[in-house]
């Protein structure tokens with residue numbers, strides 16, 4: 001049966017962690033996968049999360065199945081975090097949220113829903129985009145096309161190019177948008193630019209699919225949700241949001257994500273939710289409890305929520321400081337041209353390093369970055385900043 005099965009290359013991001021784990025060098029640094037590490041190089045367990053976890057362990061509740069669309073306290077809290085608790089869309093019953101297996105599961109389930117409901121199976125993703133976007137939408141039969149996004153000359157957004165490309169898309173095309181902390185580039189739209197993008201989406205009758213995996217990692221919970229909030233206030237009555245708590249709660253392996261669909265009416269919203277439940281049932285049947293219970297426990301308590309927001313704020317501030325530190329050290333090592341890293345947002349920076357330079361980083365220094373030149377700034381620490389800066393400066397000169 002398997003005699004003709006081809007060996008395919010490993011995943012461009014998660015495959016790097018496998019190679020990193022197998023590397024025996026003590027000085028190795030993994031700047032590949034998007035994970036936030038603390039100063040000691042560990043993935044933090046947030047205090048607010050630990051407190052809920054201890055309570056849940058003490059309660060030792062029976063482990064029944066969750067509803068197909070997930071833990072109700074979790075999905076409600078997620079809607080409120082995305083739109084703000086006072087959003088008229090929530091009051092109108094137009095927002096349906098489903099707990100998913102991480103943000104990837106939200107993308108996949110959302111893709112399957114749209115593949116069934118939209119006749120026009122084309123999706124436009126930013127150039128570049130997260131490596132897995134193309135694979136997820138391609139896997140359910142979408143044609144995946146690019147829209148201009150990043151300008152390598154400025155290390156920022158080519159906004160004129162983006163608008164021109166969006167205007168040229170066929171009505172009905174799905175447009176995947178990164179709400180904040182653009183992965184892989186770290187180049188974000190301003191709120192004013194979001195308003196312009198939303199106008200074009202409405203004018204051209206394009207379908208917005210927002211991916212928000214980093215809420216709170218750039219400016220703050222509400223500020224980073226600007227794209228979602230502006231979309232909600234606009235005349236666009238239908239759109240999708242895929243969101244994740246992997247990063248904001250440091251719960252990567254718990255796979256806590258959500259698919260949220262805005263419909264034009266409450267009745268349509270119920271119909272959409274019924275379709276999503278069918279998709280989930282035929283896929284993984286129902287989601288798992290633990291991670292969702294942790295998030296719901298934190299967001300459901302005013303005190304723990306405040307503590308979580310403070311901890312998230314500390315992670316955010318530390319990333320800003322690491323960006324500044326990296327830029328400073330690179331300049332000290334003779335590479336001042338990397339100053340743009342300080343202006344980029346979130347975990348990642350599109351460093352501009354070529355594939356060959358990334359290979360040198362790995363081979364000569366044990367520093368792992370994605371082949372496109374994406375580095376995870378949130379994986380740096382004061383302890384390895386100097387080493388990384390020296391290595392990046394060395395390969396960028398060679």
Ligand code: LMR
Pocket residue numbers: 013014032033034035130132183
């Ligand atoms: C990343 O881009 O590194 C993260 O979103 C993790 C992943 O699944 O790729």
